[in-house]
Amino acid sequence: MFSDLNAQKDGSSLLCCPTSDDQGPIFERASLSYIPLFERYRVGERSFSRQYAHIYAARLMQMRPLLAERAQQKWGPEVLIRKLCELQTGEQCCIVGTLFKRMDLQPSILKEISEEHNLLPQPARAKYISEADELILEDELQRIKLQGKIDRDKCVTGSVIAIYGAERNDGKFTVEDLCTADLPLQTARPTLSSDRFVLLASGLGLGSSHADSMLSLQLLVDMVTGQLGDQGEQSRSATISRVLLAGNLLSQCTQDKDASTKAKYLTKKTQAGSVDAIRLLDELLLQLVSSVPVDVMPGQYDPTNYTLPQQPLHSCMFPLSSVYPTLQLASNPYQANIDGVRFLGTSGQNVCDIQRYSSMDSHLQILEETLRLRHLAPTTPDTLGCYPFYQKDPFILEECPHVYFSGNAPTFESKLFKGADGQEVLLVTVPEFSSTQTVCLLNLRTLECEPISFAAFSANDDEESEMNISH
Template identity: 30%
Template structure:
């Protein structure tokens, strides 16, 4: 171990850039009198024309049973046994999905209560808050005219959740049921040319989950690793760390600690579910930890689900008063969640993972459903047991990073806009607080048959895995490091 930290170069990070404030709401301009249906209207307005471009291009000469498919503008105008393609917003009716009317009237969730999480396996704990009962779930498409129930084998091969705008090809075989054989997504937003970036690295971390009762050793080891004082046993790690010019913390930096002295009334379900995330000692520990790192590397932090931030999406930046020491340094940056970043010309879209975690609940059976029921779908099996990459890739295909807001994910009631719908395709899409490290390159077609490549990155929860992820800004290659 050495006592000198690594001397690093400064990356090309512009002080201002477009999309910098896409998810930032000025405190004085937050209005809550608007209805949430404005978001759906804005989303459809933004994405329907882009879906139409893809649908007309792909299905212009498509036939089913040797009959040419025709575009139908309104869902309820679709005729029986007539090949058609339609565009609308997906709605998924699920047995265990939260129901606001029942919450208000009975102050409960639709899913049955359970007493103790410790009685469940790690796999079953992921299913406690799931919305799905595959035997009764229904996928529908809706527009201003009404709804059509969707059916077909294709539904087991694609990810569809409430709020996604898509086009589907098929026909009504039974009354009110549209059997689909193909699907298209919105035309991707343009992607800025990827410059020949410097050979530098960005380090991503999520899920520090600092609390007065947590083990501090992993944090100290991580800090020493970032500052170059210890090696992880990987060849050339010192050289890679020297080229690491930015540290980005993707939320869940603070752990929620139950206060045993706080008495809740028996019927106070809201306070029981929405526990206070504020703990002054945890914040002081986080502030000191970041402040120590700032002498060696710039740090950017996003708020997460367990951090002292608003519950709604997008989450505003953590308040500067929470970082007494760190806020005094110019290389400390607090961003919203989600957030756009630009480093060495690489456009990065980052979230702390709440959006993907909510989408996950649409794909896996609730704890009160037998695990074998309806899990003959390869897609559900893959998401439940192996990989969440399909969920991240789907958000890029949908051109919406939080389609389930506001239905099952709390968000700000935007009026006349839907900032979650993408108008630009990022070079990198990184999501924190995932079960394990995963990465892929997703290729999506743009105008004139051009192809945009998006680097998809799942950053694991550090408190659970002891891992962080390093990405090179030149080739967008990723590596994981287990440091604790």
């Protein structure tokens, strides 16, 4: 079992030891080097007086040279790269620009405001795509409608791409081919001598009324801290060197009851129901951080800013666990170097938003697509709220990660994605724990990921509930 008293001041090495009087084996928890890299997602001066057009201009300016280079690699160094103002009818050329998808079903802020006048709100939809959607490419000065060989339903607003084709007499650009920025260069992953694991979990959903979820959550904590199983299980638990909680620590039940129907600017993020949930979270974190380093990311239902990048939860909310140096309050998106393995991920808002506004349903496919676009959240700020950056877009990928994850997915999925320049990225969708009772265990040595399920069941209402753990 892991002792709560063995947390070192620097959080680097933690021991597990038996609590009984009998002498037994002492397991030392494997320690990892850790370098947080999410400083780029910190928002300093918070000014919302700027126009959001600046972030599109900064995104296009940063990505245009990357797309021009990719276009020349794909279509030859002699390919003509034009701006929209330089287009000539019938000339075969390449254009680099930002996609805009005109959608009739897209929610409108004007219609959201209409609820103040007692008008009916828009009905909620799982998808906002329709046959009437149109694709438009725009640069700093002009825009043009697209037709031809481009998957309209798969594309989303905000994607910077290069297209090849020609403008026709009808004033539309006929696309014959397209290319994306693709993956950036990747630093080589170090060779590790032993198995070391990072546990990924998301969507704890504290504050809900589901007893099974709480039983499973306590079982998860007991497993990580070494209070569960025989010596073999405790030895395996000692190889879990870090825990990463990817957002939605609190349940949607802790939000204002009108949060789903009110306009976002009218919604209050911190409600009375979240106070007890935060207190419970602090108690659970105390059990974890006394035994293992823990990274905590905020999510959609957590008490922090609504817009991306979400800033770390404030330490004052965790009076018990924040005194431990092993608690790391991180931003969303998250980026860190763990034993030479570069992690990048989000709590899932970017993936869910792309899912609503495109034909893609698989979270794993959307992760792969954002890698190809070299952008974490292309739909910001159109349909996903973000801070109005005006000099640089922090969501552009400048270095290829080794592990790329998203939280609060409906199911666990993983895939090793290989780039054109030899990059290898493990894509992981971390399932929502409150509905699946499942977490992910990732081996840093092999980059293999497996789900661990904590399933609660009972034979009948009169019998005590039993727990089942499956790997």
